[in-house]
Amino acid sequence: GQNIDQPTEMTATEGAIVQINCTYQTSGFNGLFWYQQHAGEAPTFLSYNVLDGLEEKGRFSSFLSRSKGYSYLLLKELQMKDSASYLCAVDNYGQNFVFGPGTRLSVLP
Amino acid sequence: NAGVTQTPKFQVLKTGQSMTLQCAQDMNHEYMSWYRQDPGMGLRLIHYSVGAGITDQGEVPNGYNVSRSTTEDFPLRLLSAAPSQTSVYFCASSYSATGAISSYEQYFGPGTRLTVT
Numbered sequence: 001g002q003n004i005d006q007p008t009e010m011t012a013t014e015g016a017i018v019q020i021n022c023t024y025q026t027s028g029f030n031g032l033f034w035y036q037q038h039a040g041e042a043p044t045f046l047s048y049n050v051l052d053g054l055e056e057k058g059r060f061s062s063f064l065s066r067s068k069g070y071s072y073l074l075l076k077e078l079q080m081k082d083s084a085s086y087l088c089a090v091d092n093y094g095q096n097f098v099f100g101p102g103t104r105l106s107v108l109p
Numbered sequence: 110n111a112g113v114t115q116t117p118k119f120q121v122l123k124t125g126q127s128m129t130l131q132c133a134q135d136m137n138h139e140y141m142s143w144y145r146q147d148p149g150m151g152l153r154l155i156h157y158s159v160g161a162g163i164t165d166q167g168e169v170p171n172g173y174n175v176s177r178s179t180t181e182d183f184p185l186r187l188l189s190a191a192p193s194q195t196s197v198y199f200c201a202s203s204y205s206a207t208g209a210i211s212s213y214e215q216y217f218g219p220g221t222r223l224t225v226t
Contacts, residue, residue: 008149030212031212033212033214033215041219041220042199042217042218042219042220043152043199043215043217044217045214045215045216048212048214050212087151087152089152091212096142096154096157096165096167097142097154097215098154099144099151099152099153099154100151101149101150101151102151
């Protein structure tokens with residue numbers, strides 16, 4: 001079966017660092033994606049991990065451990081515009097993608 | 110380059126009506142897919158296509174049909190609308206979903222908000 005878990009909601013303060021976790025169990029694995037989705041808008045691509053380790057892209061970093069079925073998205077120097085939902089998705093190597101339920105992040109001043 | 114376009118943006122149907130949600134992409138992507146997004150449930154895959162003439166079912170295909178006669182277009186048909194199909198529908202495309210070496214991010218359309226009464 002396919003199962004992806006993320007915390008439902010998180011709150012953080014402007015300027016802080018927040019880590020959003022994602023655990024997965026899928027029938028296949030060809031990479032893990034993170035997307036950002038602002039309310040009422042479409043998801044947009046943030047990062048992609050296929051090998052273990054940390055990928056850094058500006059204020060955002062993403063980490064993957066394939067042996068543990070675990071990933072996290074790290075957001076540094078939080079800004080108000082980072083208030084959004086963050087979706088974890090696995091390419092299960094079966095020609096489709098499986099999405100987690102998403103984590104709604106609220107950034108407070 | 111318009112990316113992924115969807116029409117209509119909003120639609121209200123009565124139970125039992127049928128309609129087609131349109132999706133088109135101009136990036137020459139092989140892979141296209143339809144998702145529905147409901148509160149607390151994330152994106153769930155309805156149908157997908159890995160190329161023209163090839164379609165397959167996703168997690169929640171019942172009540173929906175698709176076809177892929179061209180690379181650019183991937184319409185989603187609701188056969189007989191039900192209130193349970195009230196949702197936001199997203200179409201997405203990707204260069205490929207079957208690469209053995211690498212996977213590719215999906216590009217999403219703006220979505221269609223469908224209400225079935």
